[in-house]
Amino acid sequence: MDSSWKGIPAVLVVLAGLAASGSSYQIIEGPKNATVLEGSEARFNCTVSQGWRLIMWSLNGTVVLSITPTEPIITNDRFTSASYEEGGNSISEMIIHDVQLGDAGIIKCSLQNSDRDASAFLSVQVMGELLIPRGNLVVTEDEPCNVTCCALGWIPLPDISWNIGVLVSQSSHYSGPEPNNLQSAVSVLTLTPQGNGTLTCVANMKGLLAHKSVTVNLTVVQPSMGSIDKPGTSLPTWAIVLLAVSLSLLLILIIILIIIFCCCYISGKEKKESSYQSQIRNSASMKTNKETSEINLKSGSENSAYSPDEPRTAKLASLSPESSESSALEQHRNRQPHQGHDHQRPGPVGRPQVSFIMTSPRTVRNVTLV
Template structure:
């Protein structure tokens, strides 16, 4: 019932304003753009000159507040006003309580019976939830672990940072938006803890310098004995690199030594073979000389003058006087007189007669074959 009466009163004021002369006033300064968080207040000011009769405030084209010189006409409890005087001018302030996301849009201040107005833009940001899964985290000392912080239902997406309240040898973090929810993002913290403490995830609305945080307790436990032994036997990176270089140099040295030894062995073997071949050549030379000497000795015992032709026969016959005694003895033992060959070189039997001499160390004997 009260809202109906307010509507009627607003209509009457507007009609009264239409009949009044208001051509001498104007808007000196209009409202300015504003960005606020959802659930907070938004304030807009409109400065007008003296003589005004009616000021109207509209949100996205709908009049939500009307103000007269005597009192405001309120149709919605979320929209209220305040008035100030400054240098003879009037300042009308519209206050929006419990701003909702649907309130984002154009704000306009206008005067009745005047074609002048001024407008601004209202931006609404939403601060959603911020959570870390689990109230208490238990991790192993000196072992890398991940802690996840999720910001859900934020508009626009906030920037996320971490406050590290634990001793850690290393930590880093990154944030990525969730693909299925444009108003949510996830930040992942990776750290290597060394002691107990707290981790705080902080989400900040950069334009408003507003933030929200959530804290979780981190408990660090000692690793199992097997892992301790394993960790104790591990070497640092610089030691592993030094060992690798040392082994490489040792391998190269061994290869060089093996090469030198092989070269020495081959050289010695070649020297031995050369000496052996020299000895063999000397032995072969001595043996050859000895055989040559023996051959020369044996060659003195052979009759190399044997020929079957007649000139050789005549030559052998010329040596007969040297062995005349032997021939005479043989003639007496055979009791046959000696008959020389005929003109054709044939003996008494008509066969060719061949004569040769046999040399010996003491005597030379002529033998005649018939």
């Protein structure tokens, strides 16, 4: 037989005895409202005057515990009692162990043969799971990022806050119920990190000094060079100005290099053409000199009187007596007195006229001897 039915005959007997006695007593102070976490204990007190015979505790209209002056009548092991005396009055305490979500409702304390009862309300809260789905995070320095914290299966939904253990330039967060699950809440933290540290998501129960938290490590890395080209990224103003100035200077430098290259190319081309023309002129000059030398050599070979220096000297020496004689005759002719009529004296008979040509590499001279 179920334990919840064990105490029913005893309760009927006690009620019958109290009805026969006709005693009069009353409830001085009833239980108070309570809010507890699922799985914990809930305690309710009921103070009654002296002379009571039976105290009954009910949950949502069902008697779960009966107490007599001698012993309690337990119908469910999760519901127990304790008794105290205070100022001549009796205090009955009902203890609910391992409170379940279904225990939430009206708790009532009542007395047999009394027109008074007292009631309170039991609220049960459920602390669910709390997690940061991505776990430990690696983010880029000075770039905004989002961190999400989820509270799953909480009744009622908790208040979510953040403890930021990193250096940030700005941060904000938004919390609210998850659209597809009314027993879950989500909080999104947006921050711009500047150093390593920890992020802690804290969920606080409403009306209770109870909370749950989860912590993750945040690692900050330097931005990569290719991140500038990624869509959706933004640069600070100083970086944009610096980039614009750098690009302008680079463009000017490229233009200067192009001008220098063109000048060097044109100058080199002109020098090359000048050198080529000079080579052509030198070649033409050398050809002309060669032709001139060949003509001179040809002319010298056709002159029968031409001979090298040493033979020429010998020939002049052989002709020297005749030359001396000719000079003497010329002087004698000049000393003859002029007659009334002029006539030339014939030269020596039988003396031939000798002529020769004196040449050198550059000069040709005709000499005639009489």
